Amino acid sequence: MTMSRYLLSRAIWISAACLCCALVVALGLAVRAIGDERRGADAMALLIPRLSALQMAAPAEREAHFAALRAINASAQMRHLWLHLEDAKGQVLVSAPASRDSSAWGGLLALAGLSADAARLESRWEIRTRDGATYRAALRWNPESEIQEASDDVAGNLAVLAVYSALLLFGIHWAVGRALAPLQQILAAIRRYEHKDYSVRLPPMRTREMDQIRRALNHLAGVLDETQAERRALSRKLLTAQESERARLARELHDEFGQVLTAMRADAAYLVRKSVHEPVLQLVANDLAGHCARIQREVSHLLHRLRPHGVQPDGRLASVERLLQDLVQAWRDQPGQQTQVDYEVALGGVAPGADLVLTLYRMTQEALTNVMRHAGARRVAIRIAATAAGEAVRWSVEDDGQGIADVAARGPIWARCTSKLPLLRPLPRQAAA
Template sequence: MPWRWHGEWGTRYGASRRARAACRRRQRSGWLTSCISSWYRADLCRAARSRRAGSIPRRPGKTPDRGREPARQAGIDAPRSHATRAPGRLDGNEETPAMPLSRHLLLRAAPIALLSLVVATLFALATAAGDIRSERRGADATARMFRHLAGLQADHAEARNGHLRALRDIAASGALRHLRLTLRDDRGVVLVPQTGAAGSEAPAEPAASWTIPAAEGAGYRVALDWNPRSEESEALNTFAGQLATLTLYSALLFAGIAWSARRALAPLRGMLAAIRRYEHAEYDAALPPTRIAELDAIRGALQQLAAALAQAEASRRALSLRLLDAQEHERARIARELHDELGQTLTAMRADAAYLSRRLTHDAALRSVADGLSQHGARIQQDVRSLLHRLRPHGTQPGNGPVPLARMLQDLLQGWRAQPDSRTDFRLEIELGAVAVPPALALALYRMTQEALTNAVRHAGAATVQARVAANATGDIVWCVEDDGVGIGDPDAAFEAGCGLGGLRERVWAHGGQLELSASRSGETRPGLKLLARFPGALAAQPAAVAAISPGVAVAADHAPDTVARAGGPRHGRVPELA
């Protein structure tokens, strides 16, 4: 049936026509689709490699869709939706991947160069608009010149005089471009002189000249030649405009690139600050991640270096503490040997000398020798006791419980006061309250005070020496010894001179402290010396003890051993000791 065939043919033809139109649309947009798809596939590959390397977190949109989970569990590959993630964009909680420095600078320099080009183009257009206005004024002046030249043929003298005045004004204004007008009457008198720069090159003959007849038999001679001043001015203006455009473009581009480079390299300032902190053994300086791959690699290397340095310093501190502990154990061993061996031998020698002294009653000379041996033995025994006290004060043994720091320091200063030739005033302040100082640190504080007092008496010739040990509410321990002696000219040389400051600094460093040297009385003949050591967080592991610190409580060694000096005055009671 015809209608049936026509309907089927129309349906088939319409479908094929729509298919051909869709094919043409795909062909027209094929290049764009291929570019986008290739870029998208490359971006997916980069993101996958970065996730496998662990450098970039997963991008948004990659969270498994709950609606597609059953299909995945059933082994069906569900189609991916490009709308679930935006290529190149990261969630606000995820860090942006770092890019190379060259790409970063190019991405910043491109808009800067475009902006500079736009500004330079606007400046060039403004310059061109000025040139167009100048050309328009020149063309208008030329048209008016020819109109007034034609008006010189008027019959009335007043009209001719008006045209002459107008021609003089036009010539004097310099509005004529590239031309110079000269007008003479029939007698050769110059009515409109030519204008131009002095010394400008003028042609030997005018470029054009003609005679304008006038009424009453008079006439005017017109001469037009090229104006070198106008040509030079136009060339210079063109050159100046081009130079200004290039200068403006270059200045904007340079400023933009400098700003971009400064912004891109801004993390370097933080890295330099971290390096300066590393010089002072502060390895906890945190460096935030950067958006530049090279700087991020440097940041990672610096953090690894800081971690390695911190580990090396911790190892050195541990080794130094072990050495100091070994020294204390060796002192204890020597003290034990002296006490057990030499002490008994000296006691036996004194007993034998006393026996000889009693038996040699008939021989005064031999008895005198025996008495001398007994006295020498007593002196040697006293020296051994003093040496034992210095080696192991109060019988302390490393690693055997708490160290009575307050009593040890008081006995140390009392021993210096008891010296027969002592003329030094020793003072002691202990502001520790009921805080239990760690045994190793307490023994180190005692050794530091011992060394500082020895230096002040033997090398500085001090008349007054004041020692102070205190703790604050943050868990820090502050140790200070100052005197009024001759002082130290070069601290660095003093550390190397072998007068005990090097070992003192080593003890402070081994326990994580900081030692400072300064003059106790600046500007005087005898500036003295102030040794100040801080041990940050030495009591941080003892919050209860830190909370028990009473501000203003101090043990004053100038008073009796059982006197506690408070802010309100001395009160009697037992001295708080570190048991």
């Protein structure tokens, strides 16, 4: 179903529901109007017998009839009419109640063009009693009742329109919200993709446009997931190639260059012993022996950088703690080294894979090299810890040395480098990616 068809179908149902509600309100107003008409008819039915009884009533009984007629006028239940009654001398016995706002009613009557016809529309007649008394009665038009009825009609129509509009707006809001609700799932998936989590797949959606977006995002996530897997595989191959090359270089340096240096040091020692009686030659021999020792130390340091001490004879790596301990101790043993290096490993019962162990070691090694060469730090703190859920390892290196230029202008601060690496069990090679 397309979005337009979905919204159109919902709009039809919403309009039908709104019309039904408006019809209920209109029926309520109609029932009220019918009740007003019935009460007006009842009042007229009470008025006519009272006027007829006035002809036959004794003088003492007439006041009761006058009071009843006044009550009928005061009830305002005779729709559109007032009773006016006066005696032969012109004394008013029954009259219309005082107008609520004569100026306002008069203005509305003048606007409708009916004020001039009020006297012409008046119905008059005489009532003669048995004792010869004469009363003049008149039914006068009640403009207030007409205007009140018109006002009620306008208010009722406005109420029906207001109810219909409110229900229609609410229904449209509900329908649009339902139609666009899948956008929240789409946005949530995009936020996951921004954090490089491409495992999220969106479920089928009811509208065709939203479902097309869903299929496109799912396809994109699949492609990105495959690309990330390929990148991880390439990273693992690169890491393996680098470590293989480092191991080859380490073997060459140890087996070939190391033996040559050992032989040179032995020859230099021999020259030192044989040149006891030749001070100048002995000085050169001592210098040669010193150079050989210094080169051998540098080669040993280089071998340590190329291949950690924690590598077992069968090629297996030691634990992270052991590798980190050897690395930190090597830096502490450097001549003239004044930087305090602290480290902490808190993996709990988690045993990371060999690739992840080597990755953590290389990252720490590079960070320490940068700190020692460029930061001028007095203290370095290394921390490797598993997350609470045990699904990843958090690695951080902090130092109090100089950072970039604008930060360094504010003096020494603690610089920090952090990373979060996936920890997969049982010990997969993918952990290094």
